Amino acid sequence: MSNETPFKAAAIQMNGAGSVDSNLMLVDELLAEAAGQGAALAVLPENFPLMPERSRQKTAIAEEPGDGPVQDFLAEAAERHGLWIVAGSMPLRSPDPQRTYGACLVVDSSGRCRDIYRKIHLFDVDLADSEESYRESRSMYPGDKPIVVETPFGVIGLTICYDLRFPELYRHLVEQGATIFTVPAAFTETTGRAHWHTLVTARAIENLAWVIAPGQVGTHADGRSTYGHSLIVDPWGTIVAEVASGNGVAVAEIDPRRVERLRREFPALDNRRLVQGQVDPAAH
Numbered sequence: 600m601s602n603e604t605p606f607k608a609a610a611i612q613m614n615g616a617g618s619v620d621s622n623l624m625l626v627d628e629l630l631a632e633a634a635g636q637g638a639a640l641a642v643l644p645e646n647f648p649l650m651p652e653r654s655r656q657k658t659a660i661a662e663e664p665g666d667g668p669v670q671d672f673l674a675e676a677a678e679r680h681g682l683w684i685v686a687g688s689m690p691l692r693s694p695d696p697q698r699t700y701g702a703c704l705v706v707d708s709s710g711r712c713r714d715i716y717r718k719i720h721l722f723d724v725d726l727a728d729s730e731e732s733y734r735e736s737r738s739m740y741p742g743d744k745p746i747v748v749e750t751p752f753g754v755i756g757l758t759i760c761y762d763l764r765f766p767e768l769y770r771h772l773v774e775q776g777a778t779i780f781t782v783p784a785a786f787t788e789t790t791g792r793a794h795w796h797t798l799v800t801a802r803a804i805e806n807l808a809w810v811i812a813p814g815q816v817g818t819h820a821d822g823r824s825t826y827g828h829s830l831i832v833d834p835w836g837t838i839v840a841e842v843a844s845g846n847g848v849a850v851a852e853i854d855p856r857r858v859e860r861l862r863r864e865f866p867a868l869d870n871r872r873l874v875q876g877q878v879d880p881a882a883h
Contacts, residue, residue, distance in 0.1 A: 602753040602855050603777075608640040609633035610813035610827040610849040611687075615650040615652060619660055622648055625670050628847055632839045634680040639657075639708075640752055641680075644813040644829070645760045645785040647702070652743035652820035657738055661690040661699040662678040664872045669765055674710035681708050687783035687813065688718060688759050688826045690744060693740030701739055703757050705748045715748075716757035717742025717857060720765055726789055733787075735761075745869060747769055753778040760784040763798045763812075766805065773806045773868065779860040780808055785815040791826025796838070807861045807868065809853050834861050 611629045616623045626647055633641045648669050651657050662670055669689050677684045682708045690699035701718035719742045721735040745768060746757045751755040756772030756779070763782050772780065780802060786795050792816070803810045809832070816827030831851040840851035862868060872878050 600659070602751060605852050605854040605856075606640065606752055607636065608752075608811055608831060608853050609636070609638035609642070610811050610818050610829040610831055611641055611647075612813055612827055612849070613644060613647065613846050614817040614819070614825075615644070615646055615815055616818070619648045623669070625674075625846065627676055627833060628848065630680050630682060630684070633848045634635070634682055634851055636848065638682065638848075638850055640683045640685070640750075640811075641848075642685040642781045642811045642813050643783060644815045645688045645783045646815060647687040647783075648689050650815060650819040650821075650823070650825075652783065657690040657699045658830045659661055663692055664702075665712065670704065670712070673704060674712070677706045677708055678710040679700070679845060683707050683754065683782070683872070684750070685757070685781045685811075689716070691717070692825040695740050695865070696840055698736075698738055698740040700742060701735075701759055702742075703759055705750075705755070705757070707750075707872055714748045714765065714872045715747055716755075716759070717744070718759040718762065719743065719745070720761045720767065722761040722861070726787075731787065733770045742822065745777045747772055747777050752822045752853070753858070755779045755781055758782050762785065763802065766802065769802050769806055769808075773808065775778050778808055778855060779808075779853070780810045781812060782812040784812060785816075786826045787824050788824040790829065795826055795828055796830070798830050799830050800836045800838070803832040805867075807865065808858060813849075816846070834858050
């Protein structure tokens with residue numbers, strides 16, 4: 600498959616409120632459903648092995664890169680289902696033994712891990728209207744490196760959840776060649792209802808790129824409610840597949856040639872004049 604060949608992709612939506620074992624069983628069922636619908640690429644949501652009730656649950660299941668039962672599962676499942684898997688996020692060990700990376704692994708259809716992105720932007724917010732407060736930095740260690748991955752489907756720019764609110768990251772990924780963004784997430788019900796669709800479509804429109812954005816859904820052990828509404832959005836900002844609620848898969852055909860054609864016909868990326876805060880006189 601060349602990166603000009605249309606293919607099907609799947610955004611996997613799930614409620615990861617169970618145990619790691621039961622969640623991986625659910626993931627396997629949803630991957631089988633995606634493969635059965637012809638998907639060649641599947642993207643899992645944030646925290647797919649476990650939506651933890653307490654931060655110590657993350658450290659308890661954290662793995663070293665290349666070693667551990669969750670990574671073994673991903674390798675075996677990718678090969679068995681014949682899928683490339685962008686594995687949402689899972690905890691990997693960090694330099695701080697009390698905190699873990701939120702890590703997104705890209706596993707090819709032979710079961711090989713091609714790269715790992717560690718979540719850069721941590722969700723430290725207070726939502727006064729809903730009396731919700733989150734401090735991811737207490738249990739998570741921030742990554743410091745944007746990642747793009749060469750695949751048979753094009754160059755994929757990897758992001759996770761709260762990263763979605765930082766457009767400069769996506770523009771950097773485009774400058775590194777990205778034509779597809781993945782945004783595995785666990786948006787809260789409050790922030791999702793207000794901003795999810797707007798943010799996902801904005802990242803597609805402003806970068807003329809495909810976006811695959813799977814989410815956690817429903818209520819979890821800590822009482823947190825997540826929004827769901829897993830999406831696939833085309834480079835013009837049209838939602839081409841969505842799962843609103845419940846466990847499921849959103850599958851859509853992605854034509855990589857659409858990015859090249861739109862960027863040529865609507866050259867907003869080439870028409871940029873601000874470079875690092877300064878107007879580039881050569882750009883006109």
